[in-house]
Amino acid sequence: QVQxxxxxxxxxxxxxxxxxxxxASGLTFSSYAMGWFRQTPGKEREFVAAITMSGVxxxxxxxxxxRFTISRDNAKNTVYLQMNSLKPEDTAVYYxxxxxxxxxxxxxxxxxxxxxxxxxxxx
Numbered sequence: 001q002v003q004x005x006x007x008x009x010x011x012x013x014x015x016x017x018x019x020x021x022x023x024a025s026g027l028t029f030s031s032y033a034m035g036w037f038r039q040t041p042g043k044e045r046e047f048v049a050a051i052t053m054s055g056v057x058x059x060x061x062x063x064x065x066x067r068f069t070i071s072r073d074n075a076k077n078t079v080y081l082q083m084n085s086l087k088p089e090d091t092a093v094y095y096x097x098x099x100x101x102x103x104x105x106x107x108x109x110x111x112x113x114x115x116x117x118x119x120x121x122x123x
Contacts, residue, residue: 002112004096008095013087017120020081020083023112027079030054033103034083035110036070038092038119045095047105049081059105064090071095086121093118 003049008020020036032083051071055067056100069082094117097110104110 002098004098004112006094006096006114006117009094009119011120011122012115014086014088014121014123016086017082017084018082018086018119020094020096020117020119022079022081024077024098027098027112032098032100034070034072034078034079035097035099035104036094037097037107038090039092039116040092042054045107047107048094050103050105051079052103053055053101057103057105061105074094081121088117088121088123091121093120 003025004022006022008076012018025077033052036048038048039045039046047061048064049068051086055072067085074080096114098112
């Protein structure tokens with residue numbers, strides 16, 4: 001049974017930082033591209049960042065480029081999202097997701113999802 005468990009969310013002031021983690025189990029982690037998505041009430045879940053199986057290549061939404069960094073540790077079956085210079089508009093539930101082999105920025109192509117972690121940025 002595949003499980004993705006996010007952690008690290010919370011309340012932070014604008015300009016602050018948070019580091020999200022997503023621990024994976026029940027799959028061969030190194031065979032999966034990983035992504036982070038976020039969702040606010042009434043809106044569709046949107047792409048934030050993605051990373052290839054090896055971790056060599058990363059991809060970002062324009063809205064977070066230069067502020068967020070995705071990384072992974074295949075030995076620990078964990079993917080991270082370092083979020084710096086946070087803005088109130090970054091407030092959302094953040095989800096990690098897994099997609100076998102080829103990385104994608106498309107939500108529908110991801111097979112497995114975590115339960116999400118709330119990030120709230122106050123102004």
